[in-house]
Amino acid sequence: MWSRPNTARVLLALAALVSVFVGPWWATLILALALCLRYRAWEVIGLGLLMDLLYMPFPFVLSVETLPWGTIVALILVFGLEPFRRRLLTGPSTF
Amino acid sequence: MMKNLYRQNEPQLFVAFVAILVVAGAIFGVDTLSGGLVRGYAREGGSALWALANSATAFVTESGALSGKRALEEENKALEGELGRRDEYLARFEALEDENAALREMANLAANESGITASLLSSLWSSPYGTFTIGIGADAGVHEGDVVLTPGGFVLGVVTNVAARTSLVEALFAGGKEIELTTSDIAFTAEGQGGGNARARVPRDAAVEARAVVLVPGLASRPAGIVGAVESASSSAFTSVYIHLPVNVNVLRYVYVVTP
Numbered sequence: 001m002w003s004r005p006n007t008a009r010v011l012l013a014l015a016a017l018v019s020v021f022v023g024p025w026w027a028t029l030i031l032a033l034a035l036c037l038r039y040r041a042w043e044v045i046g047l048g049l050l051m052d053l054l055y056m057p058f059p060f061v062l063s064v065e066t067l068p069w070g071t072i073v074a075l076i077l078v079f080g081l082e083p084f085r086r087r088l089l090t091g092p093s094t095f
Numbered sequence: 096m097m098k099n100l101y102r103q104n105e106p107q108l109f110v111a112f113v114a115i116l117v118v119a120g121a122i123f124g125v126d127t128l129s130g131g132l133v134r135g136y137a138r139e140g141g142s143a144l145w146a147l148a149n150s151a152t153a154f155v156t157e158s159g160a161l162s163g164k165r166a167l168e169e170e171n172k173a174l175e176g177e178l179g180r181r182d183e184y185l186a187r188f189e190a191l192e193d194e195n196a197a198l199r200e201m202a203n204l205a206a207n208e209s210g211i212t213a214s215l216l217s218s219l220w221s222s223p224y225g226t227f228t229i230g231i232g233a234d235a236g237v238h239e240g241d242v243v244l245t246p247g248g249f250v251l252g253v254v255t256n257v258a259a260r261t262s263l264v265e266a267l268f269a270g271g272k273e274i275e276l277t278t279s280d281i282a283f284t285a286e287g288q289g290g291g292n293a294r295a296r297v298p299r300d301a302a303v304e305a306r307a308v309v310l311v312p313g314l315a316s317r318p319a320g321i322v323g324a325v326e327s328a329s330s331s332a333f334t335s336v337y338i339h340l341p342v343n344v345n346v347l348r349y350v351y352v353v354t355p
Contacts, residue, residue: 020221021144021148021217021221022144022145022148022217022218022221023221024221025220025221025222025223042111045115045119049119049122052123053122053133053134053137053138054137054138054141054217054222055217055221055222055223055226055263056134056224056226057224057225057226057255057256057263057265058255059127059130059131068119068123069223069224070223071119075112075115075116079108079112082108
């Protein structure tokens with residue numbers, strides 16, 4: 001079930017989006033971490049994908065040296081932090 | 096009640112995970128098969144936002160809208176110091192340019208310096224891969240492998256991906272990247288540290304001096320940076336050499352792309 005996103009989440013996501021283009025990469029990482037700790041933030045995966053598409057200098061091949069790390073880190077943040085987020089911070093969420 | 100909710104959510108989460116993997120894999124697959132077409136479109140789309148951000152930054156910094164009197168005084172002092180350093184750099188650079196020209200002639204390296212000036216769209220610090228985007232592409236005759244220089248002629252990076260009106264450049268000193276360099280007839284491998292810096296270890300008896308120019312033999316022996324510091328511990332057989340570009344890469348607005 002989808003619920004209406006709140007203002008804080010929209011602002012955080014927008015700040016992360018702007019940071020992808022003009023901010024340092026670690027600022028994007030911090031904003032994505034904040035989003036994932038509070039919400040099940042699917043948009044973080046989009047941000048990671050966008051970062052790879054914008055900045056990745058090599059074509060994607062299955063090799064450690066040519067992995068899309070932005071997308072991988074985003075997946076780890078969204079899915080890896082989910083149990084921690086649900087149990088300790090916010091409780092179960094379907095969004 | 097809570098346990099039931101967890102159980103209901105787990106399969107959904109797993110399905111979402113697999114779906115996202117498939118979609119992301121498809122996007123990267125199409126991009127790889129098309130030779131970087133998806134990345135090219137993404138950067139073309141982003142170029143408008145980058146241009147807007149650069150204009151806004153230039154407006155704010157050049158108008159002095161955020162500068163107080165004290166800040167302006169400090170800036171004035173800093174600029175006076177910078178002017179002195181620039182004079183010193185200029186004299187040093189002219190000497191090195193003469194030396195470089197002589198070396199090129201001796202090595203019979205017919206370097207073709209024809210090229211085009213490009214605006215820098217994205218900043219180096221935005222990319223975790225040590226890359227940045229410039230505002231010209233295939234339409235202007237840019238090709239993969241073209242060398243990108245700072246306004247002073249130092250190698251900044253190499254074009255790795257070209258779209259119609261933008262190109263992606265990988266910095267020579269991108270973090271973790273290994274580069275073959277030479278200075279004063281000493282060849283060594285340096286490791287990029289990002290931000291226009293690199294570090295290398297050379298044998299202790301190698302005569303590497305601070306402020307020596309470092310060249311890239313793989314790129315027609317163009318200058319890549321200056322030795323900033325040389326450190327050696329008495330217990331070590333190696334000397335650490337710290338190399339940096341003579342310009343701050345984060346404030347560069349234009350670069351020069353050497354086209355064949």
